[in-house]
Amino acid sequence: xxxxxxxxxxxxxxxxxxxxxxxxxxxxxxxxxxxxxxxxxxxxxxxxxxxxxxxxxxxxxxxxxxxxxxxxxxxxxxxxxxxxxxxxxxxxxxxxxxxxxxxxxxxxxxxxxxxxxxxxxxxxxxxxxxxxxxxxxxxxxxxxxxx
Numbered sequence: 001x002x003x004x005x006x007x008x009x010x011x012x013x014x015x016x017x018x019x020x021x022x023x024x025x026x027x028x029x030x031x032x033x034x035x036x037x038x039x040x041x042x043x044x045x046x047x048x049x050x051x052x053x054x055x056x057x058x059x060x061x062x063x064x065x066x067x068x069x070x071x072x073x074x075x076x077x078x079x080x081x082x083x084x085x086x087x088x089x090x091x092x093x094x095x096x097x098x099x100x101x102x103x104x105x106x107x108x109x110x111x112x113x114x115x116x117x118x119x120x121x122x123x124x125x126x127x128x129x130x131x132x133x134x135x136x137x138x139x140x141x142x143x144x145x146x147x
Contacts, residue, residue, distance in 0.1 A: 009053075011035075011042040021045070037142065044146065052147045057140040069138040076131040079124050086121065 008021025013035055022030065030036050042053040063069060089095060103109045 007046050009042065009044050011040055013040075031142065042144075054145045054147055056143050056145070057136065058143050059140045063141070064139045066138060069135055072131050072135040072138060076128055076135065079127050079131070083121065083124050083128075086117075 006021055008023060009027040010018065010020030010022070011027075011030070012018055019030070019035075027036070036042060036055065038055050038057055040055060042055060044051045044053060099113070103113060
């Protein structure tokens with residue numbers, strides 16, 4: 001068995017499965033599908049020598065102002081504004097007293113109010129994280145470096 005039968009690109013997916021050997025064309029197709037991204041273990045083997053490939057993201061200012069990136073940024077700002085509005089409303093003493101007076105003695109109402117508030121905040125934070133990732137993907141390019 002010679003070294004050329006194992007030449008090509010290799011990577012492990014999120015489940016830990018090994019893919020390879022791949023040609024350069026197949027490797028780029030996997031990259032375009034999103035299977036190969038920063039944090040993925042990738043290496044290239046050529047004539048028995050192994051080269052590790054480091055994958056990272058580089059911010060591209062031309063892409064920061066693209067419609068997709070600006071859309072993600074705008075959505076992030078809307079969700080952040082919602083969280084700040086909730087925090088502002090919670091800081092108003094008179095409103096807190098009025099809510100406490102309305103819910104006094106109603107255990108179901110109190111539980112429902114706090115569960116709804118918690119779910120709103122948790123979902124807003126999850127949405128902000130997802131939008132941050134989307135902005136990063138839209139405003140940057142994946143760069144490869146053989147080490």
